Amino acid sequence: MADQVTDRAPSDPQPPDGDRRRDPLSMLFQPGAWRIEKRLVVRPWHEFVTLVAALVAAVAIIAGLVLVIGKSPADSFAALYNGAFGTRESTLETLVQATPLILTGLAAAIAFRAGIWNIGGEGQFFAGVMGTWFVYDLWGGLPAPLLFVLMFISAAVAGAAWASVASGLLVRYGTNEILTTVMLNFVILYILSYLLAGPWQSPDTFYYQTQRMADTTYLPRFFSVSRLHWGFAIALLAALVVYWLIRRTTLGYEIRGIGSNVVASRYKGIRVGTVTLATMAISGALAGIAGFGELLGLHHRVQLDIAEGIGFTGIIIALVARLHPLGVIVAAILFGALVNGSTAMQYETGIPKALVFVIEGTTLALVLIAAIVSRYRIRKTG
C-alpha cells in the first residue's frame, strides 16, 4: 500500500472514540434502540390518530396552565364547555362566532391549496365591510332584496380586489405575497381610519364609526332567541361551493396543481399567473363576504374593531383543518366555541378570557407538529 494512502499525519483530525456519544441524536441510533423512520404512505388513520393525540396534548398543556394560576382544570373546562354548548342559546351563539371564521378559514384554505400564502384575510375582511357600507351609503334607499344583492357583490368584489393587489404584484413582479398581504392589512386599516374620521363618520358622535344602518339591512335571524343570522347559512354554502370547486372543476384541479408542483404545472401548460390571480380573487372574496355577514348580521355599523382578528384566526383554522373545506367548518365551530365558552369561563372561574389565545396558539402548534409526526413511525431496531 502506498505511503500517501496509509500515512496519517499526527495532526489528522479524527473523532476520538470516546467522543462518539457527544451527539445526542446518535443516542437514538444505538443498537436495539427505538428508531424514527419516514413512512412510505401516510394513511388517513395515521393522521387521525396524531390529530387526536395533538388535541389531547393541547388540553393537557392548558390544564397545566390553569393549575399554575391555581384554578381547577376540571371546573374550568366544564365552564368552557357549558359556555359553548351548555344550552341551546349558547350553542347557537357558538355558531354565531363560527360564522365569519368559516369564511376566513375557507379564504386561507383555498389560497394555501394553491401554495399562495395569503395572510391578508384580515384586510380583505375589512375590504368586504367597506364594500358593503359603500353600497349602503350610496344606494341605501333601494328595495331591500336588490340592496342585499348589491352589497353582497360589492363586498366580494372589494375583498377580491384587495387580495388582487398582492397577487398582481406577485404575478407581475414576483413580490413575496406573505409580505404584501401582511402589509396591506395595515394599509386598509389606515384607509378605514381616515374614512371613519372623515367622510363616513357618523355626524352625531365623536367616535370613529359610521351611523347605524337601517333595520331593513339586517340579515334575518333564524331563531328569535339567538343572534344566529343568515350569514351562517351563507358560510356553510360557501364551504360546499369551495369543496366542489376544488374537487370537481378544472380550475380547482389547476389550483391544486400549482400548489403541488408549480414547475410541472408550468411545463404542462397550466397558466400559473392566471390561476394565481383567480385563486387570490376567490380567497379575497370569501374574506370579503365574511365582512358582509358580520356587518349586516351583528354590528350594523362600521367600526375599527369590527374584525377582532377574524382574518388571522382563519389562517389557524385552515391549517388545523388541513386545508379541507369541510374540515374548516368543524375547526371554525371548535374555535367559535372557544371564543364563546371563554366568556362564561371568565365569568364563572375568573380565568382571563385571554387564555383563549393561548389555547388557539397551543392547538395550532400541536396540530402542525402532528401533521409532521404522522409522516413518521417509530420502530425497534435489532
Place this chain on the structure above:
Amino acid sequence: MTETILAVDRVTKRFPGVIANDAVTVDIRRGEIHCVLGENGAGKTTLADVLYGVYRPDEGTVTLNGEPLELQTPGDAIAAGIGMVHQHFELVPPMSVVENVVIGTSASQWLDLSEVRGRLNEFFRNYDVEIDPDAEVGRLSVGEQQWVEIFKTLYFGVEVLILDEPTAVLTPQGVQELFRILRRMRDEGLTIILITHKLKEVMELSDRVTVLRLGKVVGTVNTADVQMRDLAQMMVGREVLFQFDKERSDPGEPVLEVDGIHLPSVTGRGSLKGLSLTVRAGEVVGLAGVSGNGQNALFDALVGVEKPSSGGIRIGGVDTAELSANRIAQLGVASVPADRIAQGLLMDFKVKENLVLGRHRSNPFSRGGLLNRGAIDGFANKSIEGFDIRTPSASQSTRTLSGGNLQKVIMARELSGEPKLLVAHQPTRGLDISASEYVRRRLLEERDRGAAVLLMSEDLDEIFQLSDRIAVIYDGRIVSKTTPEQADLESLGLSMAGADTVEAGSA
C-alpha cells in the same frame, strides 16, 4: 492479493415495506477493484451506506481487517479507514479546494492550510491531475470536482474507497481518466468498491464483481471469467436484448425546425447560442452531450416554457417560438422531461389525475369547466393496462409509485395523443434495465408510427441504439452531426468535450 480486508456477513437492512439488503454476504479483498452491480432498487446504495456508517444493519456484521466494525456515523467510517464519494458531491462551491478538504474536520483545531496544500499538491502530482488547490471549487469542471471528492477521502487516509455511480456525470474521456487513476490507486494498495449499474464499466475496470438483485446477492464472480451477457442475466434475472431490431427509418417531412435560437441562461438551465436542428417525421435524432450544455434550455424552448431571445422554432410549419406551452402541446408536441418528479408530475395527485395533466382542460376530460370523472377514470384504466403501470388503483397517490412506473405514467400521458413531435430528455435516467428497455421500445414505436422524435441523452449507448441521426450539443450549439453507422465513440466523446470538430452530415 487474496487477503480479505472487509467482510460483510449476512447483513440485512429493512426499510418500511422493503428489505433493501437481505442477508448480503460479500468479502472484499485488499487491493482489488470490486464492483457492486445491480439494477435500481437492488440495494447497492444501501449496502454502501451500511459500510459507510449511514445506516446500521438490522442484522449481520461487518468486519474490517478481522475486527468487527461498529459504525455510528460516517465520521466513524472515515476514522476506521473507509471513505465514500457519493453520486451527489458534498462540496462547498464558493470555497477553495484546500478549504473543502479540511471542512468538516474539527473546527476547534488550528488548521495549517499550507501543510494541507502541500499534501494535496503531492497527491495531484502523483496522479498527474492538474488542479490548483486554491481554485474555487464551484469553478472546477464536474470531473475535477470529483477529483476533489476522491482526494478529500484519501487525505483522511482511508484504506477502502467506495464510489457510488461515479461515471454518471462524466464524458467518455472523463471516464477513461477516472479509470486510469482508480487503477493506479488499486496498484498502490487501495481497495476500491464501485457501485454501478453499467455493465461496460464493470467489464472494463473491475477485478471481481458482486451482483445484487432485489436486495439479495446473486453471486460474486471474477470479472475475467464472465461475459457481459452473463452479468446482465444475473442482474435482471432473464436474458436482455442489447440491440433492438430497428428497421431503417424512412424520414418524411421536417416536423421540427430550429433555426439559430438564442436563449440567455435561466438559473441552472444553461443557455443556447445559435442552435439549429431539424427532426423529420419518422426519425429519431439523438442529441448527445454532457449535461449543462444547453439541453435544459433547448427543452424549455421547445415546450414553450421559455421564449428564445432570437431565432425561430417551427413545428409542423407553425412558428412556435412565441406560443404558450399549452398552445404548443395542442399542436401535437409531447415531452418527457429530464426530471420526472420535478417537471413532469404532481406527486400529491392521484395517478389518474396525472394521466390527464395538460389535457385536463380539453374534451373529453373537461366539460364546461367541470372535470369529467367518467372519462378520466376510463382513460386512466386504459392507460394503466396499456402501459403496464404497476399501481393498486387509478386513485392511488402518485407518490407511492416506483421510478419506472412514474416514467410509465408520463409516457402513457404523452403518447396517448399520438404526438407529431416527441421531445424526450433523459427518458431512461435512473430506470432499471427492464424499464429502460420498455421506454426505448416505445420511443421506436412512436418513430415507426411516423412521429418525429428528438432524444436528448447523456447515455451514448442509448443514443447509438435508438438514433437514426446523431447531433452533439456543446455550449449551447450543435457542434457535430453524424449517424450511428459513421460515428465512433472517441470522436463523439471529443465533440461532447468541446474539441473543435468539422460539421459532418446534413441537417
